Amino acid sequence: MQVFSADALVLRTYRYGEADRIVVFLTEDRGKKRGVAKNASASRRRFGAALEPLSRGRATYVERENRELVRLDRVEPQQSSLDSAAGRTPGEAARALGHASYFAELIDEWAPDGQSNERLFRLGAAVAVALGRSGSIDALARYFEYWLMRLEGVYPAIDRCPRCGRLALGEGIALVVAERTYVCRTCAPGGVHLSGAAVGFLRASGSWTPSEAAAADTSQGALQDLEQAHERLIALHLEKEVRSLRVLKELRPEL
Ligand SMILES: [Zn+2]
Numbered sequence: 001m002q003v004f005s006a007d008a009l010v011l012r013t014y015r016y017g018e019a020d021r022i023v024v025f026l027t028e029d030r031g032k033k034r035g036v037a038k039n040a041s042a043s044r045r046r047f048g049a050a051l052e053p054l055s056r057g058r059a060t061y062v063e064r065e066n067r068e069l070v071r072l073d074r075v076e077p078q079q080s081s082l083d084s085a086a087g088r089t090p091g092e093a094a095r096a097l098g099h100a101s102y103f104a105e106l107i108d109e110w111a112p113d114g115q116s117n118e119r120l121f122r123l124g125a126a127v128a129v130a131l132g133r134s135g136s137i138d139a140l141a142r143y144f145e146y147w148l149m150r151l152e153g154v155y156p157a158i159d160r161c162p163r164c165g166r167l168a169l170g171e172g173i174a175l176v177v178a179e180r181t182y183v184c185r186t187c188a189p190g191g192v193h194l195s196g197a198a199v200g201f202l203r204a205s206g207s208w209t210p211s212e213a214a215a216a217d218t219s220q221g222a223l224q225d226l227e228q229a230h231e232r233l234i235a236l237h238l239e240k241e242v243r244s245l246r247v248l249k250e251l252r253p254e255l
Pocket residue numbers: 161162163164165166183184185186187
């Protein structure tokens with residue numbers, strides 16, 4: 001038996017028996033863990049609001065030999081994702097919480113159990129902070145998707161058309177879904193098109209912080225191009241539906 005203490009992001013929880021919960025969490029130093037939180041529903045002292053998806057806290061857990069499930073003893077909250085709803089209109093607050101679940105679900109899908117991934121932890125933590133500030137939730141979501149896929153090494157290159165070698169892609173690109181690449185507009189008359197502004201957003205995201213991406217003045221059209229392209233790319237890689245995405249679509253404001 002060994003006791004660990006680590007900064008962690010809560011990814012999701014589900015019921016386990018009468019009063020316990022299974023908590024899936026990403027630790028900063030030792031990757032994703034699954035733990036049994038005894039009496040989690042009743043024990044606000046030990047868990048409080050810390051078990052909301054994408055909340056960050058200091059987790060104390062015990063690993064036991066030959067058991068996949070750890071015992072999660074407590075999570076001292078550092079940042080609750082419920083804070084991201086503060087200061088927003090009711091509609092925007094619901095979207096912020098919906099996105100906290102969406103980000104947490106994608107991290108859960110991408111992070112293998114028990115494999116240290118500090119960069120993914122840092123991305124999740126930084127995006128959680130940015131979600132608690134003002135700024136465009138849509139821009140933050142596109143930034144997160146870009147970086148998530150980039151960290152996993154599956155984001156298509158945006159510096160050069162792989163078909164004709166053209167370097168200037170600032171006038172726009174197209175996603176060739178079957179090849180998982182972006183090509184220049186001359187090379188792809190069909191496909192999912194991304195405007196020059198969308199390409200500019202991707203390039204800038206390479207050096208932006210999440211808060212800078214959310215605060216930047218990016219057009220809705222560019223963000224919609226990116227949303228379509230990213231949804232296809234994520235579906236290709238996960239080979240399954242992202243559950244929280246359906247909820248987000250229902251929360252979309254009428255334009
Ligand atoms: Zn080309």
